[in-house]
Amino acid sequence: MAPLTDIATKGRKVEGHRPWPRVVVTKEVWRLAIQEFVEARATLLGLWGDTGAAHMALLDEASNDILVVTVEGREFPSVGKLHPPAIRLERTIRDLYGMNPVGLPDTRPWLDHGVWGVKHPLGARKRSSGPAAPYTFLPVEGEGLHQIPVGPVHAGIIEPGHFRFTANGETVVRLEERLGYVHKGIESLMTGASIDKAAQLAGRVSGDSTVAYALAFSRAVEAALGVEVPPRAVWLRALMAELERLANHFGDIGAICNDASFSLMYAECGILRERTLRASNACFGHRLMRDRVVPGGVAADLAKDCVEGLRALVETVRRRFPELIEIYDNTASLQDRTVTTGYLSPSLAREFGAGGYVGRASGRAFDARKAAAYPPYGELDFTVPVFDKGDVNARVWVRIREIEQSLALIEQIIERLPKGASPDGASPKGTSPMGTLRADLGTPGEVREGIALVETFRGDVLVSIRIAADGTIARCHLRDPSWFQWPLLEAVIEGNIVADFPLCNKSFNCSYSGHDL
Amino acid sequence: MRRLLLKNLLRHPVTETAPEPDGAALAELAANLDRAARRKLGRSLAIREVDAGSCNGCELEIHALNNAFYDLERFGLRFVASPRHADVLLVTGPVTKNMREALARTYRATPDPKWVVAVGDCAVNGGIFAGSYAVEGGVRSVIPVDLHIKGCPPTPEDLLKGLLALLEGI
Numbered sequence: 001m002a003p004l005t006d007i008a009t010k011g012r013k014v015e016g017h018r019p020w021p022r023v024v025v026t027k028e029v030w031r032l033a034i035q036e037f038v039e040a041r042a043t044l045l046g047l048w049g050d051t052g053a054a055h056m057a058l059l060d061e062a063s064n065d066i067l068v069v070t071v072e073g074r075e076f077p078s079v080g081k082l083h084p085p086a087i088r089l090e091r092t093i094r095d096l097y098g099m100n101p102v103g104l105p106d107t108r109p110w111l112d113h114g115v116w117g118v119k120h121p122l123g124a125r126k127r128s129s130g131p132a133a134p135y136t137f138l139p140v141e142g143e144g145l146h147q148i149p150v151g152p153v154h155a156g157i158i159e160p161g162h163f164r165f166t167a168n169g170e171t172v173v174r175l176e177e178r179l180g181y182v183h184k185g186i187e188s189l190m191t192g193a194s195i196d197k198a199a200q201l202a203g204r205v206s207g208d209s210t211v212a213y214a215l216a217f218s219r220a221v222e223a224a225l226g227v228e229v230p231p232r233a234v235w236l237r238a239l240m241a242e243l244e245r246l247a248n249h250f251g252d253i254g255a256i257c258n259d260a261s262f263s264l265m266y267a268e269c270g271i272l273r274e275r276t277l278r279a280s281n282a283c284f285g286h287r288l289m290r291d292r293v294v295p296g297g298v299a300a301d302l303a304k305d306c307v308e309g310l311r312a313l314v315e316t317v318r319r320r321f322p323e324l325i326e327i328y329d330n331t332a333s334l335q336d337r338t339v340t341t342g343y344l345s346p347s348l349a350r351e352f353g354a355g356g357y358v359g360r361a362s363g364r365a366f367d368a369r370k371a372a373a374y375p376p377y378g379e380l381d382f383t384v385p386v387f388d389k390g391d392v393n394a395r396v397w398v399r400i401r402e403i404e405q406s407l408a409l410i411e412q413i414i415e416r417l418p419k420g421a422s423p424d425g426a427s428p429k430g431t432s433p434m435g436t437l438r439a440d441l442g443t444p445g446e447v448r449e450g451i452a453l454v455e456t457f458r459g460d461v462l463v464s465i466r467i468a469a470d471g472t473i474a475r476c477h478l479r480d481p482s483w484f485q486w487p488l489l490e491a492v493i494e495g496n497i498v499a500d501f502p503l504c505n506k507s508f509n510c511s512y513s514g515h516d517l
Numbered sequence: 518m519r520r521l522l523l524k525n526l527l528r529h530p531v532t533e534t535a536p537e538p539d540g541a542a543l544a545e546l547a548a549n550l551d552r553a554a555r556r557k558l559g560r561s562l563a564i565r566e567v568d569a570g571s572c573n574g575c576e577l578e579i580h581a582l583n584n585a586f587y588d589l590e591r592f593g594l595r596f597v598a599s600p601r602h603a604d605v606l607l608v609t610g611p612v613t614k615n616m617r618e619a620l621a622r623t624y625r626a627t628p629d630p631k632w633v634v635a636v637g638d639c640a641v642n643g644g645i646f647a648g649s650y651a652v653e654g655g656v657r658s659v660i661p662v663d664l665h666i667k668g669c670p671p672t673p674e675d676l677l678k679g680l681l682a683l684l685e686g687i
Contacts, residue, residue: 115618157580160567160616160619184652185650208577267584268521270585271585274585327521
């Protein structure tokens with residue numbers, strides 16, 4: 001029997017949880033589920049708190065089956081005790097809900113820096129006062145070691161977080177991250193909010209992935225409510241998602257090279273990124289396409305005459321980008337910085353279920369566009385590039401190959417975009433654009449649950465949602481891909497020189513805001 | 518690489534040039550910004566960006582100011598790595614409680630005279646994040662603000678307009 005099916009039969013199935021099943025299990029079965037991670041038969045997709053319960057999403061990578069298991073009560077056996085990828089998630093559950101993962105090896109607070117004025121903001125709230133206790137970093141002992149504290153305010157135009165390096169000379173012995181600085185309490189703001197308001201919040205979890213987040217949230221809502229999205233809207237969503245991927249990958253490749261002081265690539269990739277944003281703006285009226293994906297469909301159709309702009313963009317990239325790849329690949333001083341730097345082993349990538357270019361540069365081929373095969377990707381022709389060297393260079397190459405795939409996807413989408421509208425993009429006379437591009441959500445009249453897995457440019461985002469009978473959000477959890485990538489950054493920097501940290505960091509490009517939530 | 522550099526030399530630059538009488542809004546802006554910057558600050562204004570809890574959307578567009586199209590540095594405006602080198606703090610985000618102390622310290626570390634520009638809708642009053650237990654609710658609740666640039670996120674053009682307004686005002 002498939003491992004997840006075995007666990008599913010041992011629990012009480014929850015009706016109305018779609019599309020993948022959720023079962024309520026005993027602590028014994030919860031322990032069996034943990035064992036699936038330990039024995040590498042399942043991957044941890046998410047672990048989050050709820051009122052009086054903890055949920056855990058498991059993925060069977062052989063069959064792409066997903067199962068959510070729930071354990072009730074204020075205590076549950078720690079997953080992190082046996083499976084390290086869960087440690088920060090459990091520290092977060094402690095902070096937000098005051099629940100106790102029994103046996104959790106690291107009980108320091110994670111997102112709670114002691115200044116919110118409340119404890120357990122999503123659980124039984126308690127007022128807290130007084131100065132925050134100082135945070136204890138892990139001890140590092142040895143001769144000739146020194147520490148380098150960096151952040152939360154960094155030198156560049158980037159998000160805040162704290163990095164504590166311990167180095168011996170130039171060599172990093174240990175990096176410890178401290179995050180949570182941009183925790184905005186988004187899940188708390190969503191509770192009780194209307195679906196539309198919550199969708200806007202979802203689109204502001206991580207600004208670079210606003211399309212993918214809005215899509216993941218919308219798909220979870222649509223699964224819960226059983227809503228069918230109009231075909232043209234489905235394809236427009238994919239167009240936006242691929243434009244977003246393209247823009248971010250250009251930005252990342254340029255920024256990685258810039259961290260090796262190779263500013264030519266930075267400038268050239270910056271031009272391609274800007275052209276992508278401008279084409280997106282011409283089509284959808286917003287450079288980042290924020291609030292364009294909405295539950296039920298999309299907020300607006302393509303602007304008139306913008307398809308030519310998209311074709312021109314694809315043509316420009318096809319013409320300019322190969323020259324840049326050639327420069328990247330043939331510049332010894334640049335290769336010297338990226339090749340063998342920041343090595344991530346395939347076994348760690350697999351254990352942590354690292355998504356996106358982090359996983360795919362270390363042999364883990366998982367891509368939610370294939371695994372969850374949400375429409376229209378099942379009908380589109382594309383491959384998922386995988387490398388096995390696990391270094392900064394491999395993470396650059398995944399992006400290069402994904403840019404090529406995204407270009408091909410954009411071409412296929414504009415070629416095959418379902419009509420529902422006249423060829424120039426405008427809606428035919430007599431039909432309301434909302435009618436053809438956004439399905440009505442209705443009011444459920446009962447509690448509904450949905451879950452969605454969507455591929456952002458940096459990996460898979462998981463959204464779990466419970467909608468109350470009146471159509472407001474009862475609970476929504478959004479798990480950024482960075483949760484399983486940040487800890488790996490600590491691992492890959494070990495033994496590298498301090499000066500290579502920016503390269504490693506940029507090649508991961510984890511989200512602070514998406515993680516801190 | 519030499520071939521690309523040579524081609525780039527012969528190619529028309531992508532940087533959108535400023536003083537065309539019939540140019541786009543951006544071009545007009547660029548001309549104004551240049552004159553004002555010169556008059557007030559002798560071609561030099563150092564900007565320190567501080568993310569105080571943004572979703573990172575504003576950072577992406579602030580970054581874009583450095584690309585070849587907008588090329589902020591041609592106006593003598595540049596981003597610096599330390600508040601101690603800065604004239605202007607460009608602050609994004611609703612100011613999370615976890616960033617309050619860091620923002621206040623960054624402000625204190627910036628030498629006078631200094632100006633604060635709050636960027637993005639949520640930097641005004643918390644925006645969509647207002648009311649959260651984890652959010653202060655706008656940059657003004659922590660440090661004095663001289664100017665707000667609205668938008669979610671503001672476009673690079675909006676950002677240029679905002680910096681111009683600051684130069685006109687100070």
